Amino acid sequence: MRLICRVPVSRGRRSAARLLAVLLLTGTAACSTPAPQGSEDGQAPAGKASSRRQLAAAAKKWGLERPPLAAPPPPKEKLRPQTPESLDRGPDLIPVFARVPTTDKVVFLTVDDGAAKDHSFLEMVRELKVPMSAFLTDESAASDYGYFRDLHALGVPVQNHTLTHPQMTTLTADEQYDEVCGQQDVLEEEIGVRPWLFRPPFGDYDEDTLIVAEECGARAAPLWTEEAFPDRMEYGSDDAKFHPGDIILSHFNGPHTWGAPITEMLRLVLREVTAQGYALARLEDYV
Ligand SMILES: [Zn+2]
Incomplete structure (x- = not known):
């Protein structure tokens, strides 16, 4: 892992201690995340059977024809996505x-x-053991970080999506730095994690975005292939199907934005994923 750090005096708000923290955190998996819940591996046969029954009952409760498929064991070593x-x-x-x-x-x-x-x-996430990741923007999440602490306690990693959701390419490097590192600090304070994935709002980024993201502790910037809504999946491929390793984007939205609750989005995702013979897995177990 390459450690990079630009000259600290060029950025007024950085202290030497902060710079050191960036150096120490860059390239380390500093986010403490509970164990994934998606796999039944390691359970005794009786435990597996009861777990399957519970999942079948949960699927019925949430209006799914079939319970979600369990993901295979994740790779022993993290994969290295290429740009x-x-x-x-x-x-x-x-x-x-x-x-x-x-x-x-x-x-x-x-x-x-x-x-x-x-x-x-x-x-729904707890009962159906849904692996997922949350990319939080402070401006949207701040009214109740307790909600996201509860989500994190279910095994959902919390990652960085800036303080105020700007279009990063319109900002100076210093402003971008404040958006990303500022949200690292907030999430460390509120959730107790220091994210290592950064998603730029709208998927828009430039070279400075990636440089500051790394300085702030991110080691990858995942975008997405599909986008999920309560009533439809927008596919990234012409064949309108999932492909191995696809990343699905959705949002913490509800009736105000969608005219439907977020549980309907998750139901649609689980239906489509299962119908195509796929399992949801946790991004952080792979990258
Ligand atoms: Zn966003």
Whole structure:
């Protein structure tokens, strides 16, 4: 892992201690995340049977014809996504990718921003053991970080999506730094984690974005291939199907934005994923 750090005096708000913290955190998996819940591996046969029964009952409760498929064991070593040529910003920057380089029939659910805080969604994630990741923007999430602490306690990693959701390419490097590092500090304070993934709002970024993201502790910048809504999946491929390693984007939205609760979005995701023979897996177990 390359450690980079630009001259600290060029940025007024950085202290030497902060700079040291950035150096120490860069390249380390500093986020303490509870164990994934998606796998039944390691359970005794009786435990597996009861777990399957519970999952079947939960599927019925949440209006699913079939329980979600369990993901295969994640790779022993983390994969190294490469920035595709269409997005290339130079070999020395952290990777930007919309699909994880795996051949497993897994896809990854990522939910952004943090506006709607629906407690039924927590219940659904817990009962159906849904692997997912949350990319939080302070401006949306701040009204109730307790909600996201509860989500994190269910095994959902919390990652960085800036303080105020700006279009990063319109900001100076210093402003971008404050957006990313500022949200690292907030999430450390509120959730107790220091994220290592950064998703730029709207998927827009430039070279400075990737440089500051790495300085703030991110080692990769995942984008997405699909976007999920309560009533439809927008596919990234012409064949309108999932492909191994696809990343699904959705949002903490609800009736105000969608005219439907977020649980309907999750139901649609689980239906489509399962119907195509895929399992949801946790992005952080792969990258
Ligand atoms: Zn967003």
